[in-house]
Amino acid sequence: MVSGSRKRLYCMTVLSGVVSISSYVFLYTHQEWVTLNFTRGGVYAVFPIATAFYFSFVHGAFTSCLLRVLGFREARSAVAGNKRNGGGSEGEVRSCPPA
Amino acid sequence: MSSRLISIASVGLLFAFAPVQAFAGGGPKEMPPTGVISAVDHQARTIDFRPHGADKTVTLPLSESVDPPGVPVGSRVIVYMEERDGRSVVLDVSEMFVTLTPRLLIALMVVGLVGGMLSGFIGSGGAFVMTPSMMSLGIPGVVAIASNMCHKFPKALVGAYKRYRYGQADLKLGLVIGGSAIVGVQIGIRVQKAILAAWGKAGSDLYLSLAYVTVLLSFGAYVLFDAWRLWRGGIEVKTSALAVAVQKVRIPPVMNFPVAGLELSVWVTVPVGLASGLLVATIAAGGLVGVPGMIYGLGATAIVATATQLVTAFVMGLYGAVYWAVGGFVDIRLTLLILAGSLIGIQFAAIGTTYVRDYTIKYTMGVAMLIVAVSRAAKVPVLLADLHWTTLSAAATGRLESLSFWALVGALFSACAIVFIATIQGMLRARNGGEAS
Numbered sequence: 001m002v003s004g005s006r007k008r009l010y011c012m013t014v015l016s017g018v019v020s021i022s023s024y025v026f027l028y029t030h031q032e033w034v035t036l037n038f039t040r041g042g043v044y045a046v047f048p049i050a051t052a053f054y055f056s057f058v059h060g061a062f063t064s065c066l067l068r069v070l071g072f073r074e075a076r077s078a079v080a081g082n083k084r085n086g087g088g089s090e091g092e093v094r095s096c097p098p099a
Numbered sequence: 100m101s102s103r104l105i106s107i108a109s110v111g112l113l114f115a116f117a118p119v120q121a122f123a124g125g126g127p128k129e130m131p132p133t134g135v136i137s138a139v140d141h142q143a144r145t146i147d148f149r150p151h152g153a154d155k156t157v158t159l160p161l162s163e164s165v166d167p168p169g170v171p172v173g174s175r176v177i178v179y180m181e182e183r184d185g186r187s188v189v190l191d192v193s194e195m196f197v198t199l200t201p202r203l204l205i206a207l208m209v210v211g212l213v214g215g216m217l218s219g220f221i222g223s224g225g226a227f228v229m230t231p232s233m234m235s236l237g238i239p240g241v242v243a244i245a246s247n248m249c250h251k252f253p254k255a256l257v258g259a260y261k262r263y264r265y266g267q268a269d270l271k272l273g274l275v276i277g278g279s280a281i282v283g284v285q286i287g288i289r290v291q292k293a294i295l296a297a298w299g300k301a302g303s304d305l306y307l308s309l310a311y312v313t314v315l316l317s318f319g320a321y322v323l324f325d326a327w328r329l330w331r332g333g334i335e336v337k338t339s340a341l342a343v344a345v346q347k348v349r350i351p352p353v354m355n356f357p358v359a360g361l362e363l364s365v366w367v368t369v370p371v372g373l374a375s376g377l378l379v380a381t382i383a384a385g386g387l388v389g390v391p392g393m394i395y396g397l398g399a400t401a402i403v404a405t406a407t408q409l410v411t412a413f414v415m416g417l418y419g420a421v422y423w424a425v426g427g428f429v430d431i432r433l434t435l436l437i438l439a440g441s442l443i444g445i446q447f448a449a450i451g452t453t454y455v456r457d458y459t460i461k462y463t464m465g466v467a468m469l470i471v472a473v474s475r476a477a478k479v480p481v482l483l484a485d486l487h488w489t490t491l492s493a494a495a496t497g498r499l500e501s502l503s504f505w506a507l508v509g510a511l512f513s514a515c516a517i518v519f520i521a522t523i524q525g526m527l528r529a530r531n532g533g534e535a536s
Contacts, residue, residue: 024435027432027435031199035196038430039175039429040152041151041426045425047424048431048434049417052250052434056253056256060253063443063446066443067446067447074449075453075525
C-alpha cells in the first residue's frame with residue numbers, strides 16, 4: 001500500500017523527470033541554433049545564464065525527488081536542526097524542493 | 100538593519116567590480132578572438148579570418164607551429180595570436196564547438212557527478228581538476244573554463260539551498276565573504292600579471308606552485324591532524340585559539356550570523372574572503388582555503404563552513420559566468436551535461452553531510468588538500484627547468500607532468516570514495532538505530 005505522500009513523491013519524480021528530460025532533448029535537438037545564439041556575447045549572455053538557472057531548478061527538482069525515491073534521505077537530526085532554524089518539515093513529503 | 104545593508108553591499112560588489120578577467124582555470128586569461136576562416140593560402144601561409152560580429156575579413160599570417168591543411172574552414176573557431184615584430188601572428192586555431200559523441204557525453208556527466216559530490220561535501224568543487232579533464236577530452240581550454248564556470252553557480256545554488264534547508268548554510272556569512280572574495284580575485288589577477296610581466300609564464304607558474312604547495316601542505320596537514328585528533332580521542336569540537344581571539348574583535352560593523360552561531364566584526368571575515376578569492380584566481384579552488392579559514396579563523400564548525408562556502412561559490416560562480424557569457428565563450432551544451440551529473444552528486448553529498456561528524460568532513464578535506472599539494476609539487480622541477488635553473492630530461496618532464504595530472508584525478512576520486520562510503524555507512528548506521536559516523 002503506497003501512502004499519499006509517497007504517491008505524491010512518485011508523481012513529482014515522474015513529472016519533474018519528464019520536464020527535465022524534455023528540456024534536455026529540446027536543447028540538444030536544436031544545438032546548432034543554441035550554440036549560434038548563446039555564444040553571441042554581449043546582452044545575449046542572458047541566454048546561457050538564464051538557461052543554467054532554469055536547468056538548476058528543473059533538473060535539481062528531478063534529482064532531488066529521484067534520490068528520495070531511491071531511499072537517500074537526510075538524517076532525522078538534520079530535520080530537527082532544520083525545524084530549529086525555521087525550515088519546513090521533512091517528515092512529510094509535500095513536494096520536492098527546487099533542489 | 101546595518102547587517103542587511105552590508106549583505107546587500109557585499110552582493111553589490113559583484114557589479115562594482117566590473118568583470119575584467121575571469122578565474123576558472125588558473126592564471127589570468129585573455130579572451131582570444133573567435134570567428135570564421137573563409138580561406139587558407141597554403142603557399143603564403145595566411146588565413147582569411149572574419150571575427151565574430153565583424154563585417155570585414157582580415158588576412159592573418161600563420162606561425163610555423165600551425166599546419167595549413169589542418170586549419171578548419173567554414174566553422175566557428177578560436178584563434179590564438181601573439182604579437183611578433185609589431186604584427187599579429189596566429190599561434191593556434193581550434194574549433195569552438197566539439198561534436199558531442201556518446202563517449203564525451205558520458206565522460207562529462209561523470210566529471211560533473213564527481214565534482215558535484217566533492218562540492219556538496221567539502222564546499223570545493225574540484226574545478227582545478229574538471230577544467231583539465233575537459234581539455235583532455237578535446238574541448239578548447241577557453242571554452243572548457245567558460246562552460247565549467249557557468250555550471251558552477253547553478254550547482255552551488257542547489258547545494259547551498261539544500262544545505263540551508265538542513266540548517267547548515269549561513270547565507271549572510273557566505274554573501275559577506277563572497278563580496279571580499281571577489282576583491283581577492285581581482286588582487287590575485289593583478290599580482291599574477293605583475294609576476295608574469297617580471298618573470299614570464301614559467302616564473303608565474305613557479306610562484307603559483309610554490310605558493311600552493313606551501314598553503315595546501317600546511318593547511319592540509321593541520322586539517323588532517325585535527326580530524327585524526329577528533330576521531331581518536333572522540334573529543335568535542337573546540338573553537339581554535341585564533342578564532343576565540345578573532346571573535347573578541349569588535350570593530351564596527353558587527354554582524355550576527357545565526358546559523359553559524361557567531362557574532363563577528365565584518366572586518367575579520369575579509370582575510371578569509373580575500374584568501375579564498377586569491378586561490379580562485381589561480382587554481383580555481385577557493386574552498387580549500389575558505390573552508391579552513393572559516394573553521395580555524397572564525398570559529399565555524401566544519402559542517403557550517405563547507406555549506407557556507409557554497410554560498411560564496413555561488414556569488415563567485417555567477418560573477419565568473421557573466422564574464423565568460425558576455426565574451427560568448429559558454430558552450431551551454433557542455434555546461435548542462437556537467438550539470439546533469441553534478442546536481443545528483445551535490446545533493447547526494449549534501450544528504451551525506453547529515454550523517455557524518457565534523458571530523459569526517461575535515462578528513463576528506465585534508466586528504467584532498469594534501470594530494471593536490473603533491474600534484475603542484477610535481478610541477479616544481481619542470482618549472483625550474485623551464486627557467487633554466489636546473490636540467491631535466493624530456494622523459495622525466497613527461498613523467499612529472501603525468502604524475503601532476505593523475506594526482507589531481509586521484510584527489511578527486513579519493514575524496515569522492517570517502518564521501519560515498521561515509522554516507523552509505525552513516526545511512527546504514529542510522530537505519531540500525533546508531534549515531535552519525
